[in-house]
Amino acid sequence: MPLIGALPQPITSAPLVILISAVLVLMVASALASVFLRSAVFATGAFAATMVLIALLYLAIAPFLLFAVQLLVFTTVSAALLVGVLRRTTGVDSTQEPFSREWIVGAAVAAAVLALLVVIVATTSWPVRATVNAGAGFGSTLANTYVVGLAVLVVILACAALGGGLLLAAPTTARPRGR
Amino acid sequence: MNVGLNLVLAASAALFAVGAFAVVARRSAVLMLIGTQFMFMAGSIAFVAFARFSIGAVNATAGAAVAIFAGAIAVAELALGLAMASLIYREHRSLAVDTDRG
Numbered sequence: 387m388p389l390i391g392a393l394p395q396p397i398t399s400a401p402l403v404i405l406i407s408a409v410l411v412l413m414v415a416s417a418l419a420s421v422f423l424r425s426a427v428f429a430t431g432a433f434a435a436t437m438v439l440i441a442l443l444y445l446a447i448a449p450f451l452l453f454a455v456q457l458l459v460f461t462t463v464s465a466a467l468l469v470g471v472l473r474r475t476t477g478v479d480s481t482q483e484p485f486s487r488e489w490i491v492g493a494a495v496a497a498a499v500l501a502l503l504v505v506i507v508a509t510t511s512w513p514v515r516a517t518v519n520a521g522a523g524f525g526s527t528l529a530n531t532y533v534v535g536l537a538v539l540v541v542i543l544a545c546a547a548l549g550g551g552l553l554l555a556a557p558t559t560a561r562p563r564g565r
Numbered sequence: 566m567n568v569g570l571n572l573v574l575a576a577s578a579a580l581f582a583v584g585a586f587a588v589v590a591r592r593s594a595v596l597m598l599i600g601t602q603f604m605f606m607a608g609s610i611a612f613v614a615f616a617r618f619s620i621g622a623v624n625a626t627a628g629a630a631v632a633i634f635a636g637a638i639a640v641a642e643l644a645l646g647l648a649m650a651s652l653i654y655r656e657h658r659s660l661a662v663d664t665d666r667g
Binding site for chain 1: 566568576579580587599600614618628629633637645647651654660
């Protein structure tokens, strides 16, 4: 198959190289932390941090739509599902008040990360947008070229939501005494 | 100093290894599901990296499209897995997946 246009080149811009290297190292480190931390709450927090760092990586090397979907949909939905299960099982909010010191620190960290992301996206002259060469028509390509895939995806997500709801609504089996 | 395909693929492989370790070595259903998420994301990163640094000259948006599909499938798998983990907790008052083991 003939190639269209020039081959992509490695990223050589110094700020972007530093950003991507730091993001990759932090991504693997936070993934390791989420696996090895004993507290399920902290493990979930490290998992969310890993997802945000993957979104930052996408911001540097992928179309902007992928960064937005990764950050706003995948990260928030995954973290919300995990926190919801932890609240149902281990009682996360039974030991901590809604406005305790830990919650305030967590909210401050989340706000700082969000502000950093806003600054990065708003700074148009920074090399992020220079590397996003396929971002312009990605949305229309996704809706035209991959329309069958999107339709299948909608069916799969609906089935997953229905199956999850049915599983959660299933009655609990009575356990025999003495176990 | 530059960033090319090799560096991103190495990080992707490391993330996949962390996820595989979580699935194999941890007993908690939640941590195992987090591990599967890492494995999905590692695959997505590899697709995006190939699209950006290598075969993207043919179709630059294919890698990102696959990443979006893989992420959505990962979220669906997480929803079902967490529903099953919640059922396990209801039955055994534990999130360990081998609570029935002798």
